[in-house]
Ligand SMILES: Nc1ncnc2c1ncn2[C@@H]1O[C@H](COP(=O)(O)OP(=O)(O)O)[C@@H](O)[C@H]1O
């Protein structure tokens with residue numbers, strides 16, 4: 595069997611817990627060959643973002659071109675895409691090279707509270723990127739921005755998921771990291787039915803990069819040709835292990851443990 599190849603189109607996190615770095619670590623741990631198109635460089639640690647340096651449209655375009663025209667892409671994901679200009683460049687490349695399946699993590703705000711997406715670009719994301727998504731993976735605040743509604747009940751979250759699919763995504767998973775309660779439940783709507791992926795809520799502040807890691811794990815499994823439900827099931831087990839065994843790095847929201855499952859995996863499907 596040929597080696598599965600996955601591409602991440604995202605921002606660099608100098609702290610190594612989120613963004614491109616989290617994605618490549620996750621691809622590697624899931625036995626997938628990882629490639630990257632950097633959209634912005636962030637100076638960032640577990641406490642704050644101290645600088646954002648956006649790449650040029652040309653730099654982003656050329657990175658995707660280079661990879662697509664030679665190595666090939668079995669699945670791709672997007673993360674931090676800070677401006678409308680870069681969004682358009684990415685969409686153009688996705689269409690040109692028919693990059694599919696594409697997982698879109700609509701990154702807006704870092705765990706430190708710093709904004710990673712220009713305010714005026716939030717609505718453009720719905721128009722430019724969302725319709726290209728095989729799966730879009732908003733956290734709760736992101737789903738609220740996408741739908742313009744407060745999503746404080748399960749029923750409202752189900753309506754929101756339907757609404758997001760109506761906007762053009764094939765499927766949506768509204769992540770439960772920001773919902774209070776004893777479990778971290780992620781709600782998938784695949785255009786036909788709802789599925790809930792549940793794990794115990796872990797009491798930790800080390801959640802920097804959880805969304806990046808989760809979407810990268812889904813992308814890795816899709817690159818192997820797995821069905822969406824199975825890919826999410828594996829990714830959920832992977833992120834839960836990564837959160838359960840923190841590395842205790844930094845003084846703020848520390849990174850998750852990308853290699854946790856090697857030592858601690860309880861989920862048989864991760865082996
Ligand atoms: N404290 C936690 N305990 C268990 N799972 C968590 C916790 N926080 C987040 N998760 C899980 O991590 C994944 C990423 O979700 P979330 O943190 O909401 O994303 P984001 O990083 O985009 O804010 C989801 O599967 C979510 O359920």
Ligand SMILES: Cc1ncc(COP(=O)(O)O)c(N)n1
Pocket residue numbers: 604605606607612613614636638673674701703704705706710801802803804805806
């Ligand atoms: C470059 C980059 N991309 C994405 C995130 C979001 O991750 P989180 O919300 O977990 O901080 C981040 N902090 N930095």
